[in-house]
Amino acid sequence: MMDFSVGMSRNWDGFDAGEEVAIRTLEKLEGNPKFLLLFSTYHYLKNREFEKILEGVHTHVSPKVPLIGGSIAGFITREGCYTRGVSAMSSSYENMDVAVGIGRNTKLTPQKAGRDCAEQIKNELKYSKFKQKFFITIISAAEVPNLPLIGKKKVVNVFGINFFLKFFNEICALTQIGIGRDDTVFDSFSKELEGFIGIGGASCDNLSMEKNRQFFMNSVVSNSIVSIGVSCDKEIIVNTSFGLSPYGKKFKIDKLSGGGYVLEKINNQPAVEEYLNIMGWTRDVLDERLYRKVFYYPFVQENSKKLLQPKMLALVYGNKFVCAAKPIENKSAEIYISSGNSLLKSINDLFTSQKCNSAFLVSCGTRLETLGANAYLIKDLLDKKIKGDYLTIYVGGEYSKLNESERAFMYQSDNAILLP
Amino acid sequence: MPEETMLSVLEDLLREDDVLAVMLARKNEISVTPAPDKFKLKDPAIFTLLQSTMNEFFAVIEKFSEQGLDKVYFELGEYEVMFFLISGDTALVAVIPALANKGLLEVEMENSRRSIKKLIIGGKI
Numbered sequence: 001m002m003d004f005s006v007g008m009s010r011n012w013d014g015f016d017a018g019e020e021v022a023i024r025t026l027e028k029l030e031g032n033p034k035f036l037l038l039f040s041t042y043h044y045l046k047n048r049e050f051e052k053i054l055e056g057v058h059t060h061v062s063p064k065v066p067l068i069g070g071s072i073a074g075f076i077t078r079e080g081c082y083t084r085g086v087s088a089m090s091s092s093y094e095n096m097d098v099a100v101g102i103g104r105n106t107k108l109t110p111q112k113a114g115r116d117c118a119e120q121i122k123n124e125l126k127y128s129k130f131k132q133k134f135f136i137t138i139i140s141a142a143e144v145p146n147l148p149l150i151g152k153k154k155v156v157n158v159f160g161i162n163f164f165l166k167f168f169n170e171i172c173a174l175t176q177i178g179i180g181r182d183d184t185v186f187d188s189f190s191k192e193l194e195g196f197i198g199i200g201g202a203s204c205d206n207l208s209m210e211k212n213r214q215f216f217m218n219s220v221v222s223n224s225i226v227s228i229g230v231s232c233d234k235e236i237i238v239n240t241s242f243g244l245s246p247y248g249k250k251f252k253i254d255k256l257s258g259g260g261y262v263l264e265k266i267n268n269q270p271a272v273e274e275y276l277n278i279m280g281w282t283r284d285v286l287d288e289r290l291y292r293k294v295f296y297y298p299f300v301q302e303n304s305k306k307l308l309q310p311k312m313l314a315l316v317y318g319n320k321f322v323c324a325a326k327p328i329e330n331k332s333a334e335i336y337i338s339s340g341n342s343l344l345k346s347i348n349d350l351f352t353s354q355k356c357n358s359a360f361l362v363s364c365g366t367r368l369e370t371l372g373a374n375a376y377l378i379k380d381l382l383d384k385k386i387k388g389d390y391l392t393i394y395v396g397g398e399y400s401k402l403n404e405s406e407r408a409f410m411y412q413s414d415n416a417i418l419l420p
Numbered sequence: 421m422p423e424e425t426m427l428s429v430l431e432d433l434l435r436e437d438d439v440l441a442v443m444l445a446r447k448n449e450i451s452v453t454p455a456p457d458k459f460k461l462k463d464p465a466i467f468t469l470l471q472s473t474m475n476e477f478f479a480v481i482e483k484f485s486e487q488g489l490d491k492v493y494f495e496l497g498e499y500e501v502m503f504f505l506i507s508g509d510t511a512l513v514a515v516i517p518a519l520a521n522k523g524l525l526e527v528e529m530e531n532s533r534r535s536i537k538k539l540i541i542g543g544k545i
Contacts, residue, residue, distance in 0.1 A: 012435065043436075074527060082531065083524040084436065207521050288519050372526030373491070373504070373533075
């Protein structure tokens, strides 16, 4: 039977955590691991602890075993909910071929990074005899720019910010800090991998969006896309759900700049003022705690395939918003909202089949921030829905490819690979 | 791994960058706290004030605990205080920056609360 084995560690020491997570993941496998997915919270970013985690893992796992992963905001396993620790997932299923890929400079040359990564997987699995193909991908998320004399602020309202925004796109690309461009990376990656379905997430920190790292084989990298591609003889199910409801407020996106990421005008008015008007909020709401209010109201646009894509207002620079994914110009957007109950329903909606042996889930980190201690309600639900091991990671943006035309980069979503 | 104690659970929680101070407060008893030199508060007077007023807090908390009171939050200037009730007369208390990602910290507060509950049931105080 094909299933996933999941392990975790809460050890503060990187090397010890790496060893423990490897031992606990491998001890449940019946054979040699075919791959290892490895995730860690931001706590291990200091003192090169991520590197030590990988060293610890590789004392028990052959360096030839395909390994990818990255930094995340938190995770849920059958053992509990955590926003500090290391987790891993593996499988030893025989009838499975696995390949890994990496694409670098995601913020400078996003299309090339996505394509490079996909090509490595495609070439490696070209001769695989197994028909079911899926991927799991991790892409470097956005990082809040460190502005001279201002620092890493999400809300900036100083003289000269408009001048900075004129060159925002170029500065972000050259410094590889700022917008993640993971929408472009994922589009290029998922388009190239014809015949694959899959999910992924944007590696992040504790949602401060200051730093993130990806893991590839025995290296810790940044500004990269890392992925595994799997072909196997078992059916898998890939699902996406949102648990969002319309808030009853709409606006039209009239003017974008900064490579399409800076929202200048909505309803033909300066974006920030008009947004506050629509929401009935005062400017006080727009402080460094943006995530406690604005992030709970994503705006949703339909893409050309009529797919809903929730998007976030990530930064407030003067009278403009910087969005984490490109909005669509000259098109209306609708504000949606989620609640604790709708987040539970969203997880429930992922399980279309009655039987699920194992699962890997990718959810929006804002959902974990919203739920707080109530994340255990999600765990209780997953414990009931899934017979064996599962791993849910909380990230800074989600990706899913349900079929060739339904490919999306989203926020405020839940995504799953289910093994029936 | 060394055996878990109330103090080790609190010290573990205090290692989180955004947990500035922490205690296990008990009505009419001395609270359990890590060594104050491990606290990261700019203004330690806030914690002293919290400690000295805990009994008055419990007088109010007890009245609501039968109604299902589980957590209490309040902002104190640049700080936020989180109370996670363990029983009517015991609470896990943490001081965090007002700008911290509270929800993510809550997940670890909940883990600490669960560990402390287990220790209380096992009689390992």
